[in-house]
Amino acid sequence: MRRDDHGQPFYAAVLEGACRLAIDGEAEIVLTAGDFVLIPAASAFAASSLVAPSAGRAPPVKVGPGVFRLGPPEMPPDLRMLVGNCTFASDDVDLLLSLLPRFVHVRGVGRLAMLLGLVNEESRAHRPGREVVLARLLEVLLIEALRSTTGPTAPSGLLRGLADERLAAALRRMHERPTVPWMVAALAREAGLSRSTFFERFRREVGVAPMAYLLAWRIALAKDLLGREGAGVAEVAERVGYGCASTFSTAFARYVGRPPIHYAREQRAQPRSPAPLNV
Template sequence: MPDPLTQVVGLLRPSAPLSKLVTGSGPWAVRRSYSGRPFYAAVLEGGCRLAIDGEAGIVLREGDFVLIPAAHAFTTSSLHPPPRGAALPPVAVGPGVFRLGDAEGPPNVRMLVGHCAFASSDADLLVSLLPRYVHVRGAARLTTLLGLVNEETRADRPGRDVVLARLLEVVLIEALRATAGPAAPSGLLRGLADDRLAAALRGMHDRPTESWTVAALAREAGLSRSTFFERFRRAVGVAPMEYLLAWRMALAKDLLSRGAVGMAEVAERVGYSSASTFSVAFARHVGRPPIRYARERQAR
Protein backbone atom coordinates (compact mmCIF):
# COMPACT_ATOMS: atom_id res chain seq x y z
CA MET A 1 0.00 0.00 0.00
CA PRO A 2 1.19 3.59 -0.65
CA ASP A 3 2.34 5.48 2.44
CA PRO A 4 0.13 8.33 3.79
CA LEU A 5 2.19 11.09 2.15
CA THR A 6 1.97 9.41 -1.26
CA GLN A 7 -1.78 8.92 -0.81
CA VAL A 8 -2.35 12.58 0.08
CA VAL A 9 -0.32 13.82 -2.91
CA GLY A 10 -2.10 11.34 -5.19
CA LEU A 11 -5.51 12.58 -4.04
CA LEU A 12 -4.48 16.19 -4.70
CA ARG A 13 -4.17 15.36 -8.42
CA PRO A 14 -1.71 18.13 -9.37
CA SER A 15 -1.43 19.65 -12.83
CA ALA A 16 0.97 22.27 -14.24
CA PRO A 17 -0.78 25.14 -16.02
CA LEU A 18 2.32 27.38 -15.90
CA SER A 19 6.08 26.84 -15.83
CA LYS A 20 8.71 29.33 -16.99
CA LEU A 21 12.38 30.21 -16.92
CA VAL A 22 13.13 33.56 -15.27
CA THR A 23 16.37 35.55 -15.22
CA GLY A 24 17.02 38.75 -13.29
CA SER A 25 19.66 41.46 -13.52
CA GLY A 26 20.37 44.43 -11.26
CA PRO A 27 17.78 45.36 -8.63
CA TRP A 28 14.37 43.77 -9.24
CA ALA A 29 11.28 42.69 -7.31
CA VAL A 30 8.02 40.92 -8.14
CA ARG A 31 4.94 40.90 -5.95
CA ARG A 32 2.68 37.92 -6.52
CA SER A 33 -0.81 37.01 -5.35
CA TYR A 34 -1.96 33.54 -6.38
CA SER A 35 -5.23 33.24 -4.43
CA GLY A 36 -4.18 30.00 -2.78
CA ARG A 37 -2.60 28.31 -5.81
CA PRO A 38 0.59 26.28 -5.23
CA PHE A 39 3.80 28.05 -6.28
CA TYR A 40 7.28 26.57 -6.74
CA ALA A 41 10.74 27.83 -7.68
CA ALA A 42 14.15 26.22 -8.21
CA VAL A 43 17.22 28.46 -8.35
CA LEU A 44 19.58 27.32 -11.14
CA GLU A 45 22.19 30.09 -10.75
CA GLY A 46 22.77 33.07 -8.46
CA GLY A 47 20.42 33.98 -5.64
CA CYS A 48 17.34 35.96 -4.62
CA ARG A 49 15.09 36.74 -1.68
CA LEU A 50 11.65 35.36 -0.93
CA ALA A 51 9.33 37.14 1.50
CA ILE A 52 6.05 35.36 2.31
CA ASP A 53 3.56 37.56 4.13
CA GLY A 54 3.58 36.64 7.80
CA GLU A 55 6.87 34.70 7.61
CA ALA A 56 10.54 35.61 7.99
CA GLY A 57 12.32 36.32 4.69
CA ILE A 58 14.35 33.54 3.03
CA VAL A 59 17.52 33.85 0.96
CA LEU A 60 17.47 31.35 -1.91
CA ARG A 61 20.81 30.26 -3.41
CA GLU A 62 21.85 28.10 -6.34
CA GLY A 63 20.41 24.60 -5.90
CA ASP A 64 17.60 25.71 -3.57
CA PHE A 65 13.99 24.72 -4.08
CA VAL A 66 10.92 26.30 -2.49
CA LEU A 67 7.29 25.18 -2.57
CA ILE A 68 4.31 27.11 -1.19
CA PRO A 69 1.37 24.64 -1.24
CA ALA A 70 -1.20 27.46 -0.92
CA ALA A 71 0.37 30.74 -2.01
CA HIS A 72 -1.48 33.96 -1.26
CA ALA A 73 0.83 36.97 -1.10
CA PHE A 74 4.62 36.98 -1.38
CA THR A 75 7.48 38.87 -2.98
CA THR A 76 10.60 37.64 -4.76
CA SER A 77 13.44 40.11 -5.25
CA SER A 78 17.13 40.45 -5.98
CA LEU A 79 19.46 40.09 -3.00
CA HIS A 80 19.64 43.91 -2.99
CA PRO A 81 16.06 44.88 -3.85
CA PRO A 82 15.08 48.16 -5.52
CA PRO A 83 13.37 51.00 -3.64
CA ARG A 84 9.72 50.32 -2.93
CA GLY A 85 7.60 51.04 -5.99
CA ALA A 86 10.57 51.18 -8.38
CA ALA A 87 10.38 47.59 -9.67
CA LEU A 88 9.51 46.88 -13.31
CA PRO A 89 7.20 44.03 -14.38
CA PRO A 90 8.71 40.88 -15.96
CA VAL A 91 9.36 41.13 -19.69
CA ALA A 92 8.88 38.14 -22.02
CA VAL A 93 12.07 37.55 -24.02
CA GLY A 94 11.12 34.20 -25.56
CA PRO A 95 8.57 31.38 -25.31
CA GLY A 96 8.27 30.68 -21.58
CA VAL A 97 11.32 32.86 -20.77
CA PHE A 98 11.06 36.11 -18.78
CA ARG A 99 13.51 38.84 -17.73
CA LEU A 100 13.41 40.88 -14.52
CA GLY A 101 15.17 44.18 -13.83
CA ASP A 102 17.90 45.43 -16.18
CA ALA A 103 17.28 44.10 -19.70
CA GLU A 104 20.97 44.33 -20.70
CA GLY A 105 23.01 43.62 -17.56
CA PRO A 106 24.53 40.29 -16.51
CA PRO A 107 22.02 38.04 -14.71
CA ASN A 108 22.19 37.73 -10.92
CA VAL A 109 19.69 34.85 -10.88
CA ARG A 110 18.31 32.18 -13.18
CA MET A 111 15.43 30.05 -11.93
CA LEU A 112 12.54 27.83 -12.90
CA VAL A 113 9.26 29.07 -11.44
CA GLY A 114 5.66 28.10 -11.86
CA HIS A 115 2.39 27.32 -10.21
CA CYS A 116 0.31 24.19 -10.30
CA ALA A 117 -3.31 23.36 -9.64
CA PHE A 118 -4.90 20.69 -7.48
CA ALA A 119 -7.94 19.01 -9.02
CA SER A 120 -9.05 17.42 -5.74
CA SER A 121 -12.38 18.62 -4.39
CA ASP A 122 -10.82 18.30 -0.94
CA ALA A 123 -7.63 20.22 -1.72
CA ASP A 124 -8.05 22.68 1.18
CA LEU A 125 -8.22 19.84 3.70
CA LEU A 126 -5.26 18.00 2.20
CA VAL A 127 -3.13 21.15 1.88
CA SER A 128 -3.87 21.95 5.54
CA LEU A 129 -1.92 18.79 6.44
CA LEU A 130 1.19 20.19 4.72
CA PRO A 131 3.64 22.90 5.87
CA ARG A 132 2.91 26.51 4.90
CA TYR A 133 6.07 26.42 2.80
CA VAL A 134 8.89 23.99 2.03
CA HIS A 135 12.51 25.10 1.51
CA VAL A 136 15.06 22.51 0.43
CA ARG A 137 18.77 23.32 -0.02
CA GLY A 138 20.98 21.65 -2.62
CA ALA A 139 17.96 20.08 -4.32
CA ALA A 140 19.66 18.63 -7.42
CA ARG A 141 16.97 15.95 -7.89
CA LEU A 142 14.18 18.51 -7.62
CA THR A 143 15.90 20.85 -10.08
CA THR A 144 16.22 18.00 -12.57
CA LEU A 145 12.55 17.09 -12.12
CA LEU A 146 11.44 20.70 -12.59
CA GLY A 147 13.56 20.92 -15.73
CA LEU A 148 11.53 17.99 -17.06
CA VAL A 149 8.30 19.73 -15.98
CA ASN A 150 9.37 22.89 -17.81
CA GLU A 151 10.31 20.95 -20.94
CA GLU A 152 7.08 18.94 -20.92
CA THR A 153 4.99 22.09 -20.37
CA ARG A 154 6.46 23.61 -23.53
CA ALA A 155 6.06 20.46 -25.67
CA ASP A 156 2.93 19.35 -27.48
CA ARG A 157 3.42 15.60 -27.23
CA PRO A 158 0.91 12.79 -26.78
CA GLY A 159 0.20 12.05 -23.10
CA ARG A 160 1.53 15.46 -21.99
CA ASP A 161 -1.03 15.99 -19.19
CA VAL A 162 -0.51 12.50 -17.76
CA VAL A 163 3.29 12.91 -17.79
CA LEU A 164 3.05 16.33 -16.12
CA ALA A 165 0.72 15.01 -13.42
CA ARG A 166 3.09 12.16 -12.59
CA LEU A 167 6.16 14.44 -12.62
CA LEU A 168 4.46 16.89 -10.26
CA GLU A 169 3.46 14.10 -7.89
CA VAL A 170 7.13 13.07 -7.71
CA VAL A 171 8.20 16.72 -7.22
CA LEU A 172 5.77 17.19 -4.34
CA ILE A 173 6.73 13.92 -2.64
CA GLU A 174 10.46 14.65 -3.02
CA ALA A 175 10.05 18.15 -1.61
CA LEU A 176 7.84 17.13 1.30
CA ARG A 177 9.86 14.13 2.42
CA ALA A 178 13.03 16.25 2.29
CA THR A 179 11.57 18.44 5.03
CA ALA A 180 9.87 15.78 7.16
CA GLY A 181 11.18 15.56 10.71
CA PRO A 182 10.50 16.43 14.34
CA ALA A 183 11.12 20.13 13.58
CA ALA A 184 8.45 20.24 10.85
CA PRO A 185 5.35 22.33 11.60
CA SER A 186 2.37 20.42 13.00
CA GLY A 187 0.73 18.33 10.30
CA LEU A 188 1.15 15.09 8.43
CA LEU A 189 4.94 15.41 7.93
CA ARG A 190 5.60 15.86 11.63
CA GLY A 191 3.30 12.95 12.46
CA LEU A 192 5.10 10.68 10.01
CA ALA A 193 8.46 11.65 11.55
CA ASP A 194 7.33 10.05 14.85
CA ASP A 195 7.63 6.26 14.44
CA ARG A 196 4.83 5.58 16.93
CA LEU A 197 2.39 8.04 15.35
CA ALA A 198 3.42 6.94 11.85
CA ALA A 199 2.21 3.41 12.68
CA ALA A 200 -1.23 4.77 13.58
CA LEU A 201 -1.34 7.05 10.54
CA ARG A 202 -0.43 4.13 8.25
CA GLY A 203 -3.17 2.07 9.89
CA MET A 204 -5.81 4.74 9.21
CA HIS A 205 -4.66 5.19 5.62
CA ASP A 206 -4.20 1.50 4.80
CA ARG A 207 -7.35 0.28 6.57
CA PRO A 208 -9.95 3.08 6.60
CA THR A 209 -12.73 0.46 6.82
CA GLU A 210 -11.55 -0.75 10.23
CA SER A 211 -13.63 0.20 13.29
CA TRP A 212 -10.95 2.47 14.68
CA THR A 213 -11.16 3.98 18.15
CA VAL A 214 -8.60 6.08 19.99
CA ALA A 215 -7.76 3.00 22.06
CA ALA A 216 -7.24 0.84 18.95
CA LEU A 217 -5.04 3.50 17.33
CA ALA A 218 -3.06 3.83 20.57
CA ARG A 219 -2.42 0.06 20.48
CA GLU A 220 -1.27 0.41 16.86
CA ALA A 221 1.18 3.06 18.03
CA GLY A 222 2.26 1.08 21.10
CA LEU A 223 1.27 3.91 23.46
CA SER A 224 -1.23 4.42 26.25
CA ARG A 225 -4.52 5.97 25.17
CA SER A 226 -3.90 9.35 26.87
CA THR A 227 -0.26 9.60 25.74
CA PHE A 228 -1.20 8.73 22.16
CA PHE A 229 -4.07 11.24 22.05
CA GLU A 230 -1.96 14.18 23.27
CA ARG A 231 1.09 13.23 21.18
CA PHE A 232 -1.02 12.89 18.04
CA ARG A 233 -2.87 16.16 18.62
CA ARG A 234 0.37 18.10 19.19
CA ALA A 235 2.18 16.61 16.20
CA VAL A 236 -0.60 16.45 13.59
CA GLY A 237 -2.59 19.45 14.79
CA VAL A 238 -5.95 17.67 15.13
CA ALA A 239 -7.33 14.90 17.33
CA PRO A 240 -6.96 11.31 16.01
CA MET A 241 -10.66 10.71 15.30
CA GLU A 242 -10.96 14.12 13.66
CA TYR A 243 -8.10 13.18 11.35
CA LEU A 244 -9.69 9.80 10.62
CA LEU A 245 -13.02 11.42 9.74
CA ALA A 246 -11.33 13.95 7.46
CA TRP A 247 -9.38 11.18 5.73
CA ARG A 248 -12.48 9.04 5.21
CA MET A 249 -14.38 12.03 3.79
CA ALA A 250 -11.48 12.85 1.46
CA LEU A 251 -11.59 9.29 0.14
CA ALA A 252 -15.38 9.45 -0.17
CA LYS A 253 -15.25 12.71 -2.11
CA ASP A 254 -12.73 11.22 -4.50
CA LEU A 255 -14.88 8.12 -5.10
CA LEU A 256 -18.06 10.20 -5.52
CA SER A 257 -16.34 12.57 -7.96
CA ARG A 258 -15.23 9.69 -10.14
CA GLY A 259 -18.69 8.06 -10.11
CA ALA A 260 -17.23 4.59 -10.55
CA VAL A 261 -19.09 2.85 -7.69
CA GLY A 262 -22.52 3.04 -6.04
CA MET A 263 -23.34 4.72 -2.74
CA ALA A 264 -23.37 1.48 -0.73
CA GLU A 265 -19.88 0.59 -1.94
CA VAL A 266 -18.55 4.10 -1.24
CA ALA A 267 -19.90 3.78 2.31
CA GLU A 268 -18.26 0.38 2.74
CA ARG A 269 -14.90 1.53 1.34
CA VAL A 270 -14.64 4.38 3.83
CA GLY A 271 -15.66 2.43 6.92
CA TYR A 272 -19.43 2.84 7.31
CA SER A 273 -21.78 -0.06 7.96
CA SER A 274 -24.57 1.29 5.77
CA ALA A 275 -25.25 3.88 3.07
CA SER A 276 -27.65 5.73 5.36
CA THR A 277 -25.10 6.05 8.19
CA PHE A 278 -22.51 7.26 5.69
CA SER A 279 -24.97 9.73 4.14
CA VAL A 280 -25.70 11.34 7.52
CA ALA A 281 -21.98 11.62 8.38
CA PHE A 282 -21.10 12.98 4.91
CA ALA A 283 -23.89 15.59 4.95
CA ARG A 284 -22.83 16.75 8.42
CA HIS A 285 -19.19 17.04 7.35
CA VAL A 286 -19.60 18.45 3.82
CA GLY A 287 -22.87 20.35 4.11
CA ARG A 288 -24.87 18.41 1.52
CA PRO A 289 -25.86 14.77 0.92
CA PRO A 290 -23.43 12.54 -0.98
CA ILE A 291 -25.85 11.93 -3.88
CA ARG A 292 -26.17 15.68 -4.48
CA TYR A 293 -22.43 16.13 -4.11
CA ALA A 294 -21.75 13.38 -6.66
CA ARG A 295 -24.18 14.90 -9.18
CA GLU A 296 -22.59 18.34 -8.83
CA ARG A 297 -19.05 17.00 -9.28
CA GLN A 298 -19.89 14.77 -12.23
CA ALA A 299 -21.77 17.60 -13.99
CA ARG A 300 -18.61 19.73 -14.15
Protein backbone atom coordinates in the same frame (compact mmCIF):
# COMPACT_ATOMS: atom_id res chain seq x y z
CA MET B 1 7.76 40.77 -8.12
CA ARG B 2 4.58 40.26 -6.10
CA ARG B 3 1.85 37.66 -6.37
CA ASP B 4 -1.48 38.01 -4.57
CA ASP B 5 -3.69 35.28 -6.08
CA HIS B 6 -4.46 32.19 -4.02
CA GLY B 7 -5.34 28.61 -4.87
CA GLN B 8 -2.54 27.25 -7.04
CA PRO B 9 0.52 25.84 -5.25
CA PHE B 10 3.66 27.72 -6.27
CA TYR B 11 7.26 26.52 -6.35
CA ALA B 12 10.60 28.16 -7.10
CA ALA B 13 14.13 26.83 -7.44
CA VAL B 14 17.11 29.19 -7.40
CA LEU B 15 19.54 28.19 -10.14
CA GLU B 16 21.97 31.12 -9.85
CA GLY B 17 22.27 34.21 -7.67
CA ALA B 18 20.09 35.14 -4.68
CA CYS B 19 16.94 37.05 -3.74
CA ARG B 20 14.70 37.95 -0.83
CA LEU B 21 11.38 36.18 -0.37
CA ALA B 22 8.66 37.67 1.81
CA ILE B 23 5.60 35.44 2.40
CA ASP B 24 2.68 37.13 4.11
CA GLY B 25 2.62 36.16 7.76
CA GLU B 26 6.16 34.72 7.73
CA ALA B 27 9.63 36.11 8.41
CA GLU B 28 11.53 37.24 5.31
CA ILE B 29 14.12 34.76 4.05
CA VAL B 30 17.03 34.99 1.61
CA LEU B 31 17.14 32.35 -1.11
CA THR B 32 20.46 31.37 -2.64
CA ALA B 33 21.58 29.02 -5.42
CA GLY B 34 20.37 25.47 -4.73
CA ASP B 35 17.41 26.54 -2.57
CA PHE B 36 13.92 25.23 -3.26
CA VAL B 37 10.64 26.72 -2.02
CA LEU B 38 7.14 25.27 -2.23
CA ILE B 39 4.08 27.26 -1.11
CA PRO B 40 1.23 24.69 -1.18
CA ALA B 41 -1.60 27.16 -0.57
CA ALA B 42 -0.07 29.95 -2.68
CA SER B 43 -0.21 32.66 -0.01
CA ALA B 44 0.57 36.19 -1.15
CA PHE B 45 4.32 36.72 -1.42
CA ALA B 46 6.93 39.02 -2.92
CA ALA B 47 10.42 38.35 -4.30
CA SER B 48 12.99 41.12 -4.60
CA SER B 49 16.60 41.55 -5.64
CA LEU B 50 19.40 41.86 -3.09
CA VAL B 51 20.83 44.78 -5.07
CA ALA B 52 19.32 48.26 -5.07
CA PRO B 53 16.09 48.29 -7.12
CA SER B 54 15.91 50.47 -10.21
CA ALA B 55 13.42 53.31 -10.59
CA GLY B 56 10.09 52.06 -11.89
CA ARG B 57 9.00 48.49 -12.47
CA ALA B 58 9.31 47.21 -16.04
CA PRO B 59 7.00 44.36 -17.10
CA PRO B 60 8.56 40.92 -17.74
CA VAL B 61 10.01 40.51 -21.22
CA LYS B 62 9.77 37.13 -22.93
CA VAL B 63 13.18 36.05 -24.19
CA GLY B 64 12.40 32.42 -25.10
CA PRO B 65 9.86 29.63 -24.69
CA GLY B 66 8.76 29.87 -21.05
CA VAL B 67 11.68 32.22 -20.26
CA PHE B 68 11.11 35.77 -19.02
CA ARG B 69 13.43 38.55 -17.95
CA LEU B 70 12.61 41.08 -15.24
CA GLY B 71 14.48 44.29 -14.63
CA PRO B 72 16.48 46.76 -16.73
CA PRO B 73 17.73 45.09 -19.94
CA GLU B 74 21.07 46.91 -19.73
CA MET B 75 21.90 45.37 -16.33
CA PRO B 76 23.49 41.90 -16.05
CA PRO B 77 21.12 39.43 -14.36
CA ASP B 78 21.80 38.73 -10.68
CA LEU B 79 19.31 35.87 -10.37
CA ARG B 80 18.06 32.89 -12.38
CA MET B 81 15.04 31.03 -11.02
CA LEU B 82 12.81 28.22 -12.17
CA VAL B 83 9.23 28.98 -11.08
CA GLY B 84 5.92 27.29 -11.69
CA ASN B 85 2.46 26.31 -10.48
CA CYS B 86 1.10 22.89 -9.51
CA THR B 87 -2.45 21.67 -9.78
CA PHE B 88 -3.63 19.01 -7.35
CA ALA B 89 -6.10 16.87 -9.31
CA SER B 90 -8.18 16.05 -6.26
CA ASP B 91 -11.55 17.03 -4.88
CA ASP B 92 -10.11 16.99 -1.39
CA VAL B 93 -7.42 19.62 -1.75
CA ASP B 94 -8.40 21.17 1.60
CA LEU B 95 -7.47 17.94 3.40
CA LEU B 96 -4.15 17.75 1.57
CA LEU B 97 -3.27 21.39 2.20
CA SER B 98 -4.23 21.17 5.88
CA LEU B 99 -1.67 18.38 6.31
CA LEU B 100 1.17 20.11 4.44
CA PRO B 101 3.41 22.83 5.88
CA ARG B 102 2.39 26.41 5.04
CA PHE B 103 5.59 26.63 3.03
CA VAL B 104 8.59 24.38 2.42
CA HIS B 105 12.12 25.78 2.23
CA VAL B 106 14.85 23.26 1.46
CA ARG B 107 18.54 24.17 1.64
CA GLY B 108 21.71 22.13 1.66
CA VAL B 109 20.19 18.79 0.58
CA GLY B 110 22.60 16.98 -1.73
CA ARG B 111 19.99 15.02 -3.69
CA LEU B 112 17.94 18.15 -4.22
CA ALA B 113 20.99 20.10 -5.38
CA MET B 114 21.76 17.33 -7.86
CA LEU B 115 18.21 17.47 -9.22
CA LEU B 116 18.37 21.26 -9.50
CA GLY B 117 21.58 20.87 -11.47
CA LEU B 118 19.84 18.50 -13.89
CA VAL B 119 16.86 20.85 -14.19
CA ASN B 120 19.20 23.79 -14.86
CA GLU B 121 21.09 21.83 -17.52
CA GLU B 122 17.94 20.55 -19.20
CA SER B 123 16.24 23.96 -19.16
CA ARG B 124 19.21 25.52 -21.00
CA ALA B 125 19.41 22.79 -23.63
CA HIS B 126 17.13 22.30 -26.61
CA ARG B 127 17.40 18.57 -26.99
CA PRO B 128 14.57 16.33 -28.19
CA GLY B 129 12.13 15.46 -25.41
CA ARG B 130 13.14 18.49 -23.32
CA GLU B 131 9.63 19.20 -21.98
CA VAL B 132 9.00 15.57 -21.03
CA VAL B 133 12.33 15.28 -19.21
CA LEU B 134 11.74 18.56 -17.36
CA ALA B 135 8.25 17.46 -16.29
CA ARG B 136 9.62 14.22 -14.80
CA LEU B 137 12.52 15.99 -13.10
CA LEU B 138 10.11 18.48 -11.54
CA GLU B 139 7.90 15.69 -10.23
CA VAL B 140 10.90 14.09 -8.51
CA LEU B 141 12.01 17.52 -7.28
CA LEU B 142 8.66 18.10 -5.57
CA ILE B 143 8.76 14.64 -3.96
CA GLU B 144 12.28 15.21 -2.64
CA ALA B 145 11.27 18.63 -1.28
CA LEU B 146 8.32 17.12 0.61
CA ARG B 147 10.56 14.33 1.91
CA SER B 148 12.83 16.99 3.35
CA THR B 149 10.04 18.36 5.54
CA THR B 150 10.15 15.32 7.82
CA GLY B 151 11.99 15.26 11.12
CA PRO B 152 11.56 16.75 14.60
CA THR B 153 12.01 20.34 13.40
CA ALA B 154 9.48 20.06 10.54
CA PRO B 155 6.03 21.66 10.84
CA SER B 156 3.24 19.34 11.96
CA GLY B 157 1.42 17.47 9.20
CA LEU B 158 0.92 14.10 7.56
CA LEU B 159 4.56 13.82 6.41
CA ARG B 160 5.83 14.38 9.93
CA GLY B 161 3.34 11.82 11.23
CA LEU B 162 4.47 9.24 8.68
CA ALA B 163 8.09 9.87 9.69
CA ASP B 164 7.19 8.73 13.22
CA GLU B 165 7.44 4.93 13.18
CA ARG B 166 4.78 4.45 15.88
CA LEU B 167 2.26 6.90 14.40
CA ALA B 168 2.91 5.64 10.87
CA ALA B 169 1.61 2.20 11.91
CA ALA B 170 -1.70 3.71 13.06
CA LEU B 171 -1.96 5.94 9.99
CA ARG B 172 -1.44 2.97 7.69
CA ARG B 173 -4.19 1.04 9.45
CA MET B 174 -6.64 3.92 9.04
CA HIS B 175 -5.74 4.21 5.35
CA GLU B 176 -5.90 0.47 4.66
CA ARG B 177 -9.00 -0.36 6.74
CA PRO B 178 -11.29 2.67 6.96
CA THR B 179 -14.37 0.48 7.58
CA VAL B 180 -13.05 -0.70 10.95
CA PRO B 181 -14.85 1.12 13.82
CA TRP B 182 -11.58 2.57 15.08
CA MET B 183 -11.36 4.16 18.51
CA VAL B 184 -8.36 5.97 19.99
CA ALA B 185 -7.54 3.01 22.24
CA ALA B 186 -7.42 0.57 19.29
CA LEU B 187 -5.23 2.92 17.24
CA ALA B 188 -2.95 3.39 20.24
CA ARG B 189 -2.49 -0.39 20.40
CA GLU B 190 -1.54 -0.41 16.71
CA ALA B 191 1.08 2.22 17.52
CA GLY B 192 2.29 0.40 20.62
CA LEU B 193 1.56 3.40 22.85
CA SER B 194 -0.72 4.21 25.74
CA ARG B 195 -3.98 5.91 24.83
CA SER B 196 -3.01 9.30 26.28
CA THR B 197 0.52 9.24 24.86
CA PHE B 198 -0.77 8.26 21.42
CA PHE B 199 -3.45 10.97 21.40
CA GLU B 200 -1.08 13.77 22.37
CA ARG B 201 1.70 12.55 20.08
CA PHE B 202 -0.66 12.22 17.11
CA ARG B 203 -2.13 15.67 17.63
CA ARG B 204 1.33 17.22 18.01
CA GLU B 205 2.92 15.51 14.99
CA VAL B 206 0.01 15.38 12.54
CA GLY B 207 -1.66 18.61 13.66
CA VAL B 208 -5.17 17.15 14.24
CA ALA B 209 -6.68 14.65 16.67
CA PRO B 210 -6.81 10.97 15.55
CA MET B 211 -10.60 10.85 15.18
CA ALA B 212 -10.62 14.15 13.26
CA TYR B 213 -8.04 12.72 10.86
CA LEU B 214 -10.04 9.50 10.46
CA LEU B 215 -13.19 11.49 9.69
CA ALA B 216 -11.36 13.57 7.09
CA TRP B 217 -9.94 10.41 5.48
CA ARG B 218 -13.33 8.71 5.32
CA ILE B 219 -14.95 11.80 3.81
CA ALA B 220 -12.13 12.02 1.26
CA LEU B 221 -12.74 8.39 0.25
CA ALA B 222 -16.50 9.00 0.10
CA LYS B 223 -16.06 12.02 -2.14
CA ASP B 224 -13.93 9.98 -4.51
CA LEU B 225 -16.46 7.14 -4.61
CA LEU B 226 -19.43 9.47 -5.11
CA GLY B 227 -17.73 11.28 -7.96
CA ARG B 228 -16.11 8.40 -9.80
CA GLU B 229 -18.10 5.22 -9.48
CA GLY B 230 -21.75 6.22 -9.43
CA ALA B 231 -22.29 4.26 -6.21
CA GLY B 232 -25.38 4.92 -4.11
CA VAL B 233 -25.22 6.70 -0.78
CA ALA B 234 -25.90 3.52 1.22
CA GLU B 235 -23.10 1.63 -0.57
CA VAL B 236 -20.62 4.47 -0.10
CA ALA B 237 -21.56 4.75 3.57
CA GLU B 238 -20.75 1.07 4.08
CA ARG B 239 -17.47 1.26 2.16
CA VAL B 240 -16.13 4.11 4.30
CA GLY B 241 -17.12 2.72 7.68
CA TYR B 242 -20.64 3.95 8.45
CA GLY B 243 -23.31 1.52 9.64
CA CYS B 244 -26.24 3.39 8.10
CA ALA B 245 -26.78 5.86 5.27
CA SER B 246 -28.45 8.50 7.44
CA THR B 247 -25.51 8.73 9.87
CA PHE B 248 -23.12 8.99 6.93
CA SER B 249 -25.26 11.64 5.19
CA THR B 250 -25.35 13.76 8.36
CA ALA B 251 -21.58 13.53 8.84
CA PHE B 252 -20.89 14.21 5.16
CA ALA B 253 -23.21 17.24 5.01
CA ARG B 254 -21.72 18.69 8.19
CA TYR B 255 -18.16 18.27 6.85
CA VAL B 256 -18.66 19.17 3.17
CA GLY B 257 -21.56 21.60 3.44
CA ARG B 258 -24.08 19.70 1.31
CA PRO B 259 -25.65 16.22 1.29
CA PRO B 260 -23.77 13.41 -0.49
CA ILE B 261 -26.45 13.02 -3.16
CA HIS B 262 -26.07 16.68 -4.16
CA TYR B 263 -22.29 16.39 -4.13
CA ALA B 264 -22.46 13.29 -6.35
CA ARG B 265 -24.63 15.02 -8.95
CA GLU B 266 -22.26 17.99 -9.10
CA GLN B 267 -19.17 15.83 -9.49
CA ARG B 268 -20.60 13.54 -12.16
CA ALA B 269 -21.50 16.58 -14.24
CA GLN B 270 -17.86 17.71 -14.30
CA PRO B 271 -14.94 16.23 -16.31
CA ARG B 272 -12.28 14.65 -14.10
CA SER B 273 -8.54 14.40 -14.60
CA PRO B 274 -7.05 10.91 -14.22
CA ALA B 275 -3.69 12.22 -13.01
CA PRO B 276 -3.09 12.62 -9.25
CA LEU B 277 -0.67 15.52 -9.78
CA ASN B 278 -0.10 17.74 -12.79
CA VAL B 279 3.10 19.80 -12.90
